[in-house]
Amino acid sequence: MTSPQNAKNSVVVVGGGFGGLFSVLAIRERLPERPVVLLEPHSTFLFQPHLYELLSGEMQSWEVAPGYRDLLSSRQMVWLQERVNRIDLDAGYLTTESGSRLEWGDLVLATGTEPNDFGIPGVRQHSQGFHSLNDVATLRERIQLLRQQRQSDAALVIVGAGPTGVELACKLADLLEGSALVHLIEIGDEILPSSRSFNRSRAQAALERRQVRLHLKTKVTAVTETQVQLAGGTTLRHDGLIWSGGSRPSLPPLKPESVVERSGISINADLRVSGQANVFAIGDGAHHAETPWPCTAQVAMQQGEAIAAALADMTAGKEPEPFQFQDRGEMLSLGIGDATLTGLGITLAGPLAFNLRRATYLTRLPGMSLGLRSAGAWLLNR
Numbered sequence: 001m002t003s004p005q006n007a008k009n010s011v012v013v014v015g016g017g018f019g020g021l022f023s024v025l026a027i028r029e030r031l032p033e034r035p036v037v038l039l040e041p042h043s044t045f046l047f048q049p050h051l052y053e054l055l056s057g058e059m060q061s062w063e064v065a066p067g068y069r070d071l072l073s074s075r076q077m078v079w080l081q082e083r084v085n086r087i088d089l090d091a092g093y094l095t096t097e098s099g100s101r102l103e104w105g106d107l108v109l110a111t112g113t114e115p116n117d118f119g120i121p122g123v124r125q126h127s128q129g130f131h132s133l134n135d136v137a138t139l140r141e142r143i144q145l146l147r148q149q150r151q152s153d154a155a156l157v158i159v160g161a162g163p164t165g166v167e168l169a170c171k172l173a174d175l176l177e178g179s180a181l182v183h184l185i186e187i188g189d190e191i192l193p194s195s196r197s198f199n200r201s202r203a204q205a206a207l208e209r210r211q212v213r214l215h216l217k218t219k220v221t222a223v224t225e226t227q228v229q230l231a232g233g234t235t236l237r238h239d240g241l242i243w244s245g246g247s248r249p250s251l252p253p254l255k256p257e258s259v260v261e262r263s264g265i266s267i268n269a270d271l272r273v274s275g276q277a278n279v280f281a282i283g284d285g286a287h288h289a290e291t292p293w294p295c296t297a298q299v300a301m302q303q304g305e306a307i308a309a310a311l312a313d314m315t316a317g318k319e320p321e322p323f324q325f326q327d328r329g330e331m332l333s334l335g336i337g338d339a340t341l342t343g344l345g346i347t348l349a350g351p352l353a354f355n356l357r358r359a360t361y362l363t364r365l366p367g368m369s370l371g372l373r374s375a376g377a378w379l380l381n382r
Helices: 018-031 048-056 068-075 133-149 163-176 197-209 299-315 353-362 368-380
Strands: 010-016 038-040 077-082 085-086 093-096 101-103 106-109 114-115 155-159 181-185 214-215 218-223 226-231 233-236 241-243 246-250 265-267 280-281 330-333 339-343 347-348
Touching: 010 018, 018 106, 018 299, 038 265, 048 085, 048 133, 048 163, 048 330, 048 368, 068 077, 077 347, 106 299, 133 163, 155 163, 155 233, 163 181, 163 197, 163 330, 181 226, 197 330, 197 339, 246 330, 339 353, 347 353
Parallel strands: 010 038, 010 106, 038 077, 106 280, 155 181, 155 241, 181 214
Antiparallel strands: 085 093, 093 101, 114 246, 218 226, 226 233, 330 339, 339 347
16 A cells, blocks of 8 residues: 555545445555555454355455555555544545544545434444444354354344344345244334335245244334333343444534435435535435435445545536436345345346346456455355
């Protein structure tokens, strides 16, 4: 990695998730003369759609979590393993936890979200998420323990029946092999409320086949080390609680504070932060009031590519075009070797859908060599 030079001309990207990583890669390809700096405190990029396959052993950690050094070192850009603790948009600089100060020519905020416990007592102390390699390792240990003990009343509880909750429930039910019940709690009246009807019906059937206990229109009011308290006074015993019940923007302190709304950083249709000419915000931590795009990886990836196009337009003296999301479909993992997908003229479920889902994601893995290695591993293990 090279060191930041002439930071005032740099494109500085804060956050190395899908939006941030695809931004720096697209900028480097489209504007090779621009210095690019990525600030990301973690050492590995996490390809979150495949965390479920990492949990089950269907994929390996190098496929799901490649290192930023490997992804970026050959592309002549700077990766600073730093956490940003303050951003002054008006003054045009940011500071990091180590005390560094960095200015920018253009700034891209792609800081994502963090779990939201909605102030429910005990959630923070007695639950885990499913967002990181540590979460996978913790859950693996819990599964192994439950399979060894095989207690008659053992149970894992998942809160939130969006994609994370449903995909995880199916995978856990397969991995537990009857050694514990799986409960899935949803405050709404259906699972996957934002999904296509085909995927929703296939997911419903997958949960039923695996005897996942589904609790709709159910609100969690408190959590203890061994119990989940529900509205109405009922309780569920648990041997582990996975919280996927909501998220909120994860943002360092920003000045001016007026750019931050409840749903995230306020942005215009061209992805620029409201009132800022050279500051963009993308991904789950950004919000456009007129067009609230889905909080998905494909939106963040497309926005990353749109950032490079916008910067190219600005370099040529033109105004950036409004971002246009191209919905390329939806894919869900529904257990070991099982999936469902819709989009681009395809409606499919079962093992073939699982293989197509994996192959589709392989083409999106940053770095062609990584994609080829992963494809080779997949073919060798078939």
